[in-house]
Amino acid sequence: MDLRLTPEMEAFRDEVRGFLEAHRDHYAPGAAADRPREAALAWQRLLIEHGYAARTIPKEYGGYGAQPDILKTRIIAEEFTRAGAPRGLANQGISMLVPTLLEVGSEEQKQAWIGKTLRGEVVWCQGYSEPGAGSDLASLQTKAVEDGDDFVISGQKIWTSTAAQADMIFCLVRTEPDAPKHDGISYLLFSMKTPGIEVRPLKTMTGSAEFNEVFFTDVRVPKSSVVLGRGKGWFVANATLKHERGMLGDPNATEARLHSLIELMKTETVDGRPLIADPVFRDRAMALQSKVLAMKFNGLRGLTASMRGEPAGMAGLVVKLQGCELNHQIAALAIDALGELGVLYEDGPHLRAKGSWQWNYMFDLGLIIGGGTAQIQKNIISERGLGMPREPKLAKA
């Protein structure tokens, strides 16, 4: 146990800090859900050039080409947060497709897509879930029928964020309807401009459409769009999902939220008394702080394991379940402590933090459900983490 940094790492921290100070004028956020604007693209290029984005992606594919160094990655993250500097582009193309192509893409696919995706020139969306295939993703029904050199795709996807802005989609389709369900799926890359694709915004309880439904009617794409090979889609997708799971439950973000909550409780009053002076709410805030700290150090422990190439084990398996729940609980306490003010939303002079506590309360519930419901997470923890039996097969009805 030694949380101090080596002189080399301290030097690296200074370097990052220096860069951020020198380039303050170039800061340009690229919101996840939109097409990035030119300033954001320029900032992204600058970050790649200095190794603060696409750091470990090989140079030949448009990355910076550094060796993986989780500690440096973390220092970069910390310094960007500290400076309030935008982290460069974060979208599903960069977080999910790029690692997948690096792992299982053909050389041609890597050349074609990785660089452009990293630089934000191509924006992707993800076509996985379907109305009938959520927790049971492998039962997906969108079919791709062979026709000459093409597949002809029909079906529907759901929970597709960025679909309206995306140039391209990475999409799971059923190419072999007669194969066992996990073996009949292929992973395709194709343009969202292809005729026959319709995108409908999917409004959620927050009132905004964070997702879309995507409908395919006889969408024709060349067979060369397949990644890895026909029937290999389930394998490819699992490589990708692995990368997604890591994105949920960032303890630093949770810590920042708790900090905001405590600030809120210090500044807001009821009957002239600060909310934090209420012992019941204060006790809840402190109980949440216990959990936030535990998750933070659990993250550092996982980081150390990753640095050594060791599996994170149980410490990793619990992150999604506990992290999402914690965020939800922080928002719940903010709402409760605000009392009647806590129900306000959307607009109005009495609204606090632009209604973000209620927004988070609802959106975080979506995260508890999405990307593997809490029930699926508990299955995973008990089966993979504790070695308990899988759900037994049922007798035929």
Place this chain on the structure above:
Amino acid sequence: MDLRLTPEMEAFRDEVRGFLEAHRDHYAPGAAADRPREAALAWQRLLIEHGYAARTIPKEYGGYGAQPDILKTRIIAEEFTRAGAPRGLANQGISMLVPTLLEVGSEEQKQAWIGKTLRGEVVWCQGYSEPGAGSDLASLQTKAVEDGDDFVISGQKIWTSTAAQADMIFCLVRTEPDAPKHDGISYLLFSMKTPGIEVRPLKTMTGSAEFNEVFFTDVRVPKSSVVLGRGKGWFVANATLKHERGMLGDPNATEARLHSLIELMKTETVDGRPLIADPVFRDRAMALQSKVLAMKFNGLRGLTASMRGEPAGMAGLVVKLQGCELNHQIAALAIDALGELGVLYEDGPHLRAKGSWQWNYMFDLGLIIGGGTAQIQKNIISERGLGMPREPKLAKA
């Protein structure tokens, strides 16, 4: 909705009150786990004579022979509680065997056992659960092999309270090993003095032996011990279990416990300040009060349904789950509010309420588990109450 009593019922209340005042010298408690002493037997006889015990049991079997009247039953209960008068004998013979015999016993069995049991002259224990048959009671393995006019019993029972004091046992055994598991069970009545029975006290986490294990080695009992008929034991037992479920989760007892908790919090101090002055503990006490009141009125609603011969429905199904949990939570708060004093147990000058809060905390956990675990209760609520599917049958491994 009208909670007032009719003049007739008010008169009945006066009658009960009058009896209790007149007979204060005869009060004699009969602890559930022991053989009742002579004074307790006398008090029991007096109660039966006046219809305050065995009230609705027909006169011919030694009861008082009144028509069922749930409101009168309740008035009796309230007045006895109010006067601090012992309720007469309460044991598994009276609460479980007697109703069972009334429902399915032969005339001979009724004559032989009901009166003596009611008067406390015969004490019974229950032989249902086995080490391998808990939630899945129907898988019980204690076998009774036919031999001439007798059954010869071998096997083991567990969770048998009063076994050491009991004269008799009502016991489930497997008489037809080849029948489907629910159809091979018989319900026998036999003497605990029969050769081959060994009783071993079963100590629990509370430190006392509230239960026993009972071992049978070639125990020979006459075939005439069977109630209702061979292979009918599962049916008979379910009639009995129904009576047991009603015993758990008495809202009046829970209300009394909450009252004790609040008294405790008013009188005990830390740093010279009463525990109730701590807003965090106080809030927990009030949250428990919400639940206690809800369970109390839920009980009245169930009572009204019973008075009308209507099923209690969901209001009845939730009583065991919620009631046991509530008792456990009340004990937990008492322990927490007492702080370090809350961990004391058994003896010593600083011990509060003879350690009963810790005792209840543990014993109530046993009740959450016993008589259908919380998981089994949730199965029942979802299946019988909400009409959800039963646990599906598994494919053969």
Place this chain on the structure above:
Amino acid sequence: MDFSITADQKLMQETLVRALGEISSLDRVRAYAGDRGDAGADVWNALKDFGLPGLLIPEEHGGLGLKLLDAVLAAEALGRAVAPVPFLGACLAPLALIGGGSQDQQRTWLPGLAAGDIRAAVAISEPIAGTRDGAGVKAEAGKLTGKTLFVEGGLEADLIVVADTGGRLHLVRGDAAGLSRELMVSIDQTRRLAELGFDGVAAEPLSGDLLPRLRDAAWALLAADALGACDVMIEKAVAYAQERKQFGRVIGSFQAVKHMCAEMAAEVEPARSLVWYAAYAFDEGLDDASLCCAHAKAYLGEAGRFVARTSTEVHGGMGITDLLGLHFWFKRIGLDRQLLGGPERVRDWAARLQGLAA
């Protein structure tokens, strides 16, 4: 001893529930939610036929002369239907007038209220749920000054019962000079809240210490509204779980899903009796009326949050979409929880009532 609602009450509630299925269909609720200009007049008018506006108003003034228990049963039905109807004012303003109004005031207002032609609101947030953002209304020489927040139905009310900072009640006409109203947008799009500003507004005082009674009734009504909404969320979860298939079986056959449903039912069922009793005790003037109204509010606040969340989880991704509209119930319950005091504040008050807190 009869702890149940009468056949008449049951029939009234069932009829109302059935009618609200039409009057306040999900489509109608959606339209109301999406259009701030939509005052829901059709819904209100339809409810006039049921006598809902005059439920608590004596027959001599044109009402039904019923009791809080009946109002609570109606509130349950409105919660079930997430009906775009402010109901607190319709119940509480008559209580205030009957309890503290002069014969003149009663004659002036009650018949119109009973007919539903006059709409009422009550502005009692600050003395009950606490003062925030400098709110509070001062009364001096028959004039009100200040502001009050979170007034359900305050935008359209023709008559407003206002509590001043001392807890005394005043009648204010909706068209009074110096009165301003502003929408306060909340998560619950089915009931609109308002901020009311008073710039020397003429007001008539009501006599007596009526605020506690209004508070008790309001808490019971909000609890009942949440109870109705919870029932629907449980029913919808059970129905969805029996219809939605994953892994080749309905998700309702998974023990985790069954237990989530069982836990919701187990939490909510006892609350029904508590809400009924609270209203009954209020009607009969029993000693524990205030305490039980408080506990009903607090209990449903907590159980409501649990049910709203758990039912959404049972629905999986569909639960958070607007397609299914489940969120209307989720948010209705969310407002019921906070309005006129969240569970913690209400429990603190329950403790005070019993002399357990200073």
Place this chain on the structure above:
Amino acid sequence: MDFSITADQKLMQETLVRALGEISSLDRVRAYAGDRGDAGADVWNALKDFGLPGLLIPEEHGGLGLKLLDAVLAAEALGRAVAPVPFLGACLAPLALIGGGSQDQQRTWLPGLAAGDIRAAVAISEPIAGTRDGAGVKAEAGKLTGKTLFVEGGLEADLIVVADTGGRLHLVRGDAAGLSRELMVSIDQTRRLAELGFDGVAAEPLSGDLLPRLRDAAWALLAADALGACDVMIEKAVAYAQERKQFGRVIGSFQAVKHMCAEMAAEVEPARSLVWYAAYAFDEGLDDASLCCAHAKAYLGEAGRFVARTSTEVHGGMGITDLLGLHFWFKRIGLDRQLLGGPERVRDWAARLQGLAA
């Protein structure tokens, strides 16, 4: 940056766990629990070989010169084994002597403590967990008067570090005139608590404001003890669920049972890192050391209760019997929760530390 325990630390802990399997077998624990005359001398003596008594004592005084992180790892092992060993005094008395003892005092006591020939206890309940039953010790002119409660290992201690009501520390010899000791029977039969009475007992003061440091260390150690006990309760639940059959299948194949196990693991796993960090921060004198020691104690108090209950439930009826002995862990966790402050009190202190409470 290395957030992990070293290979040496891991080995030490594993070796200790393995050894405790023998030294503190369930049979041995049972025997200790059943006999108040059994002082567990054999267990203590066996632990001397591991240097456990001198873990925190500098090598110059015959100890191992290790840190709180090492002590915390040992405490985890002791909790796993529900070992009948009072360990708080063995860690805290050296900390007090090193931090506030004169050279003379250190030379007098540390070597014997390091060798395990002198047993120590700390009496710090009142200033940390609050005064109950009129307890509290006054210091005047080098003499102590009063009583102090809940002293782990207080019955057999040769040396007692006593906090007076002002929070200053004093050394008292076990054979001092006027000192009386009384067993306080708790649910946890594996660690005995004592009430100590002082009737003008001679005492040597220690210098400095050491109580906060003792409190931090004690909270981390109690958290670690509970962590070890929780781990065992989870392991036992998982093992039992895979072995116990009902309805023709192992109960661990029922989703409800799997999820109970998953929830236990999910609650406890992050706590491991928190406990490690708290001890590390204590050792390094980091700013958040006190806060993290408090949170470790509070977290394990809550998670411990959940695990103790849930593991027992997974075991069904067997869980509450003495046959299996699961209750030794249940009760160990119960005492860890309350000793030197329950979660609420500790969190209140955490709030004060951050200026969030007066």
